[in-house]
Amino acid sequence: MSQTKILLDESEIPTHWYNVVADMPNPPAPPLGPDGNPIGPDALAAIFPPGLIEQEVSAERWIEIPEEVREIYQLWRPSPLYRAHRLEAALGTPAKIYYKHEGVSPAGSHKPNTAVAQAYYNKQVGIKRLATETGAGQWGSSLALVGKMFGIEVRVYMVKVSYEQKPFRRSMMHTWGAEVFASPSEQTESGRKILAEDPDSPGSLGIAISEAVEEAASRKDTNYALGSVLNHVLLHQTVIGQEAKKQFEIVGDYPDMVFASCGGGSNFGGAAFPFFADKAAGKEVRLVAVEPASCPTLTRGHYAYDFGDAVGHTPLMKMYTLGHDFVPPGIHAGGLRYHGDSALVSQLYNEGLIEAMAVHQLGTFEAGVQFAQTEGIIPAPESSHAIRACIDEALKCKETGEAKTLFFNLSGHGHFDMASYDKYFSGELVDYEYPAEAIDKALHHLPKVAMA
Numbered sequence: 355m356s357q358t359k360i361l362l363d364e365s366e367i368p369t370h371w372y373n374v375v376a377d378m379p380n381p382p383a384p385p386l387g388p389d390g391n392p393i394g395p396d397a398l399a400a401i402f403p404p405g406l407i408e409q410e411v412s413a414e415r416w417i418e419i420p421e422e423v424r425e426i427y428q429l430w431r432p433s434p435l436y437r438a439h440r441l442e443a444a445l446g447t448p449a450k451i452y453y454k455h456e457g458v459s460p461a462g463s464h465k466p467n468t469a470v471a472q473a474y475y476n477k478q479v480g481i482k483r484l485a486t487e488t489g490a491g492q493w494g495s496s497l498a499l500v501g502k503m504f505g506i507e508v509r510v511y512m513v514k515v516s517y518e519q520k521p522f523r524r525s526m527m528h529t530w531g532a533e534v535f536a537s538p539s540e541q542t543e544s545g546r547k548i549l550a551e552d553p554d555s556p557g558s559l560g561i562a563i564s565e566a567v568e569e570a571a572s573r574k575d576t577n578y579a580l581g582s583v584l585n586h587v588l589l590h591q592t593v594i595g596q597e598a599k600k601q602f603e604i605v606g607d608y609p610d611m612v613f614a615s616c617g618g619g620s621n622f623g624g625a626a627f628p629f630f631a632d633k634a635a636g637k638e639v640r641l642v643a644v645e646p647a648s649c650p651t652l653t654r655g656h657y658a659y660d661f662g663d664a665v666g667h668t669p670l671m672k673m674y675t676l677g678h679d680f681v682p683p684g685i686h687a688g689g690l691r692y693h694g695d696s697a698l699v700s701q702l703y704n705e706g707l708i709e710a711m712a713v714h715q716l717g718t719f720e721a722g723v724q725f726a727q728t729e730g731i732i733p734a735p736e737s738s739h740a741i742r743a744c745i746d747e748a749l750k751c752k753e754t755g756e757a758k759t760l761f762f763n764l765s766g767h768g769h770f771d772m773a774s775y776d777k778y779f780s781g782e783l784v785d786y787e788y789p790a791e792a793i794d795k796a797l798h799h800l801p802k803v804a805m806a
């Protein structure tokens with residue numbers, strides 16, 4: 355009987371994070387200030403601690419993981435790599451399918467991997483409070499979880515539509531001791547401004563980021579924490595891909611293709627970048643970011659300088675973007691709604707070194723249900739994007755008879771997303787393609803400096 359769970363000992367938790375910048379053929383496009391000139395690391399000092407700023411701009415290949423962070427990782431890492439025997443059998447594919455299960459963390463997703471590190475570096479410099487945003491609640495709950503571990507107060511601006519539709523993520527954050535506000539809120543200038551224009555605004559990640567950044571910038575004891583997009587966040591997530599590589603070694607296999615769902619890019623970067631190191635060294639491996647057709651940032655967005663938030667508080671980052679004022683269609687149930695994408699992921703995609711594809715929501719839920727009914731684990735709707743893409747590739751293999759090795763990151767479980775599953779079962783969900791006019795329109799809202 356061939357192995358189903360491929361496990362590592364706690365002593366094999368990676369000792370270093372892997373920085374993909376060291377293997378990129380070109381240096382990353384620098385973030386720009388409001389005047390259109392590259393910003394220095396100091397520009398970030400109002401809201402981030404020095405340890406994270408160093409990582410944000412580092413080109414070192416390996417960055418040591420502090421002992422205290424590794425000790426907390428021991429609560430759920432190394433995460434298991436599974437061979438999806440039962441899914442393979444159901445598909446009748448000659449392909450071998452593997453997935454890494456990041457849903458084993460206390461918050462149920464990959465996000466605590468960076469939350470621990472971010473809290474650690476903030477604690478080091480005496481920060482007492484962290485402000486952040488959350489969409490569906492995975493990031494907010496991950497930061498809430500580690501806030502308690504480091505004695506840091508956590509304040510979460512939660513996108514209003516999720517705040518109302520996902521009460522149990524809110525309860526999780528409360529259980530771990532965080533404060534949660536529906537965004538746009540009356541707590542900040544940014545929130546008040548948006549509410550004045552649109553009292554019924556459902557909120558967006560971009561708006562919630564504006565609120566959290568404003569709060570962090572205006573208080574000395576408070577910093578900001580972001581759950582995706584930034585270089586240091588992707589860096590922290592590379593424990594996923596590094597462990598996976600060791601686990602593949604144990605079974606003497608190696609993926610032909612790596613799939614990961616992509617919102618802001620940390621899940622993709624975390625799973626795929628350690629394999630990119632091999633690709634940069636000449637190995638053949640295809641790395642595929644999977645996004646929703648209703649928020650098709652990489653596949654249909656503009657590659658340009660844009661703000662990371664809705665109001666324009668952040669530096670400009672060169673990335674694929676649907677425009678910083680993008681408000682995702684309310685009809686979309688599966689997360690991954692950020693208007694932009696990691697600058698690193700964007701640049702690698704622009705240079706043709708990684709791939710991206712968009713999938714529709716009905717097919718995504720169908721794949722999630724098929725996975726749950728074969729492998730048992732109910733996947734987060736975000737993760738189901740990667741499952742959809744992986745199943746489609748496995749079905750292609752069935753046609754061609756190729757026995758490819760396919761790997762996807764199961765970024766989280768879906769236990770708090772059952773309302774979305776119910777909507778799928780009751781036929782309330784439909785496929786929705788983000789309209790081309792909206793994408794064209796966004797081009798006119800890009801900051802002027804982007805055109806320089």
Ligand SMILES: *Cc1c(COP(=O)(O)O)cnc(C)c1O
Pocket residue numbers: 463464465492493581582583615616617618619620621622690734736737765766767
């Ligand atoms: C946040 C999240 C994602 C998307 O991660 P990004 O790093 O923003 O691309 C995927 N899956 C789950 C379960 C998540 O919580």
